[in-house]
Amino acid sequence: MRFDAPVLLYGAGREALSTRAFLAERQPGLEVFVTVDSGSADIPDTAPIAPQDLPAAIAARRFGLVVKSPGVSRYKPVFALMEAAGIAVTSNLNLWGTAFRSGRKVIAITGTKGKSTTATLAHLMLTRSGLDAGLAGNVGLAPLDIAGRHAIVVFELSSYQTADMDFLPDIAALTNLYPEHVDWHGSVERYYEDKLHLIDRDGDFAVALGASAQGNPRIARALRDTRRLLPGLTEAQDEAVAAAVSGSRLRGAHNLGNARLAAQIALGAGGSMKGVLAGIAAFRPLPHRLEEHVLGGMTVVDDSIATTPEATKAALAAYAGRRIALIAGGHERQQDYAELAGLLAGYGVTLLATLPVTGDRLARAAAAASPEIERIEAQDLDRAIAALAARRERFDTLILSPGAPSYNQFRNFEERGDRFVALCRAAFAA
Template sequence: MPQGSPKIGIWGLGRDGEAAVRHLLETQPEAALTLLSDNDAEKAPASLPGIPLLTGDAARTAISESAFDLIVKSPGVPIIRPEIAAGEAKGTRFTSGTNLWFEANAPQRTVAVTGTKGKSTTSLLLHHIAGAKGAKSQLLGNGGVPALTQKPGEDLTVLELSSYQCADLAHGPDFAVFTNLFPEHVPWHGSVEDYYAAKLRLASIDPKTRVFANARDKGLRERLAGLPDVTWFNGTSGYAETDSSLTFDGAPVQIRGTLPRGSHNIGNLAGAAAVAFELGLIDDPLALDLGTYGDLPHRLQLFDLPQGITAVDDSISTIPEATMAAFALFPDRRIHAILGGSDRGQDYRALARYLGERGDAHAYLLPHTGERIAQDLAREAPQIPAAVCADLVEAMERIKAAAQPGDVILLSPAAPSHSQYANFEERGRHFQSLLSATFSPA
């Protein structure tokens, strides 16, 4: 941290930015703080009175011209922004809330979990396995509480980290867990390979970091092949998903507690169990206690509707691979699928082919990727009825008119939410409210 009376900018005013401000007020009371926002219309949060705010061009100029000794960047600010390179060239240091957390704490047994999909489930499972053993675990990061607002767990800290948080991370965890790699967040990183590189930095920041990785992910196998000591799960030994069940060295594992839905989530459980076993949180590898683990909201969350109709809130699914995994849970039922959202360069051809091979599905397509998905369906699966909708309200109206007894209504968009919603949680909550308004309770 800068010494004396440093000038510190906090770039981004979301929950991570506010957490950074509160941390700096406590740890650097002599510092001159300034809030920074790209949005000209941004107002200073009422919860942070007395701190000056620069917006729009004024903020960008101050960042580029090195008006600050240090800038704490929120995860949503891309590291490829030209203002960062300009500011660094003139002496400004850029950091993140995650880095500040590592610098402020000397945690024992920190596990960082990342991957395109499955990191929230894997993190939560590990946290609950630790709790079932009586360990005092803390769950922080991307899917939970901003790390800067909390201290590490007495026995274990589980940090769920997005690619945004990994991209400029300067401190390696004790353990790094990689669930998978699929193309995602390309505009933020600049390219798919830069996105993969950001994720995989966790394995190389500190040579003492123990790496756990999913053996069934080709990208991980190729990119981690040069590391000397990777513990692979979902491989030929140790914990693995086998025919939608958890096994250890090929033998079935007896599980106490609520299992996550879907074979892909059993694969995530294999990763959590592999780390827990290494940490001594599992006595018998063939007996696993999930403690108080339960389903996460907006992740394959099921609702029973009249006439045997099932609704599924899988708003967390922002890539085609996750959506195909959701479809696989209902192999013999007709699915009304709500697809589409923000465009991050996703390739929907494989999803279109999958729907064509599956057959019994209807697609309701939302902006902005809906038009592109419609084109891919027309080429790859012309037999699949597809309706381009203005919004989720229109999609639900169309589904109400078309749904038959026993059907499935699936919100699994294969795209981020930001074209129409602040985040996937808001999208999921809107879907659930529309379910309540459209269908009477079962």
């Protein structure tokens, strides 16, 4: 692979750093530019181009290829300018496909929720089966960082990555499909289209569907042919997986579903049932995904990854029967909270602390559906924890499961989760 013109990195995060290292190794003298919409463009051995200067740089053909980071929407108007100028746009993932795809078995897993857990489980199951497998994408390494080190590569992919993925996997898996990331994609319909691009293509590859994805007409159309589907688990295999999950650190019915899908994938990729069960036993909860802490005798659950109402419902279902204080709310993405509000009391929620902006709508819906639930409308996470600490006797389980992204108050869900745990340690650990 050789680059005949300078390259522009659009974005300066983990994948951009990975791409720069790859370019330096492949073609040391290559001129590389970088642009960011916000924050620092701190990428070694690059020259910055300000976003407002991109149209002039495109017209002058200062670069011949753009490697776009996943967080940068492919629907930004500047990319239409690049297309009109004949400047190709690619990604770290697609560069991996060109450089390393040949001769490897590729498993690509996506879905609105559960994809990280499913991918991690599938990887554990394969390695515990004695197979040479690596994990990359949103969990594990950036695609180019994993390079060609493994015979099998499990990719956990967001809709940002599946949108323009230009190579085929051997196994494609979809956990579920709910509205999300509308701000990046521009519409719910486009989000669905970009997410389903993983399976809605010609080619000889197998497909595995999570329980929530089965029976969805939109997914069925994207599947095209049911003969693509991997064989399901046998009754004996399903019972063995369920028994293993019940004794593991996987909590909630949704995680049982993730384990079933991962087992189907692993077996389809050549893993053994012994490896499947060993992988379940080896699983440790990923950060900010129903991550439990026991503080002062109380269970504190960091589920900051929950950016949709469906994810919050799954979190509450995992702790149904407890006396729950729920913290929810965040960045606005026009999601519907009416159904979630109607389920709160049934799950055992006794206190609801809401955060701007979406928390306002959830609080109003909860007031109408379950007026017996005490509501605290807090301006930020610090004040929510302080208010809950004053009502400590009213709950035994505190869950941060916002049902919305964090961008209005935090840089990302990781920062939000870390802040939540730190505040809870200060308020409840003594």
